Amino acid sequence: MMKFLGKLTSSIKRKGKSASSRKNLPKELAEFERRIGYHFSNPELLNQALTHPSFHEHKKQKPNNQRLEFLGDSILGAILSEKLYHLHPEIDEGALSKRKAVLAQGSTLAQLARKLNLGSFLRMGASEKKNKGNERESTLEDGLEALIGAIFLDGGMSAAKDRVLSWLGEFNSELDNSHIKFNPKGQLQELVQANRPDDKIRYKLIKESGPPHDKTFRMRVTIGESEFGEGEGRSKKEAEEKAAEEALLLLAKDEHNAPRGKSSRK
Incomplete structure (x- = not known):
């Protein structure tokens, strides 16, 4: 699985445009990079990951973070699955799935996004921003998954894995209450x-x-x-x-x- 994802990254990089110059990187994006602990070779990927669909709601062809969210969801699943597999050699597939569900659930991802202050950097439509859409749990969850997808495309699985596990921090403590969070x-x-x-x-x-x-x-x-x-x-x-x-x-x-x-x- 990891080898396949690595090949996919290389293929996408070859087909895509060359990495954008960082010379004109907006200050807010540079600040967010410091927060997440990752500097993009292609900052356009970061820009897209932070673009909510409402930002271009009247311009259908303009890119937003939905496709990156789709990709990031799969990458996150692969990272968590591998980590749990090695972390708990004593438990079966069913128990592993329950623990993965706890870590990948919306509330966990939204909480993680809040720690990174992701909501403050999202680009949104005026009405969505007025309604505090950048504080909505579903929006934060989607934004974090899009960010993971963007890092994967920019730096490969190794970079995505490094960042996700770093953000999770004390991985074992997140699992301590998994028996409570499941049902x-x-x-x-x-x-x-x-x-x-x-x-x-x-x-x-x-x-x-x-x-x-x-x-x-x-x-x-x-x-x-x-x-x-x-x-x-x-x-x-x-x-x-x-x-x-x-x-x-x-x-x-x-x-x-x-x-x-x-x-x-x-």
Whole structure:
């Protein structure tokens, strides 16, 4: 797989235009390169990775980051798969897939994008920017995948792998709570039934935002009469899962692993 991707990179480089000069690189792009720890031989790839579809919404032939997002998604999957394969020789394919799903899920990628301050450098249409589209989780996730795709085309698999694993930082710590992040609603249900069988878990929609084609939902979870977490996602189901994750992490701090009193989270 890696050899094939390497050949693909070389082929694309041969067919593409020669690397753009860095002499006229805008200051904001140079600043973002410092943030991500990678300098592009062809800065146009970076520029494209940071171009949201809304920036050229009335110019169909103008490039945006959607194709790079498609590529970056596959590259990210290959990097994570290889890393997990070597990191956990003792677990089977099913368990590896679950851990990969945790690391590649939208909330993880969006959080990583926020650490890189990617949203501040995205080029967007005026209306999208006014609606704070650069803060939307789905936009940040797509932008990060596009960035990975751009680095892959510019520097190959080695460069993409180096950056992704560097951004993830303490890789093992990201996996420590994977058992919580996989089916969090089910685990929360089991925990509450075992400790407080008379309490009911309820999920309530507290906010809905964004255009019809790209909505964001925020849900709150209560256990009995107490509020234990909130979560945001592209769907109500995803938002409920995030809320359940937060509740589980909060309950994990309780030495008895049981709801007691009202949470301070409103």
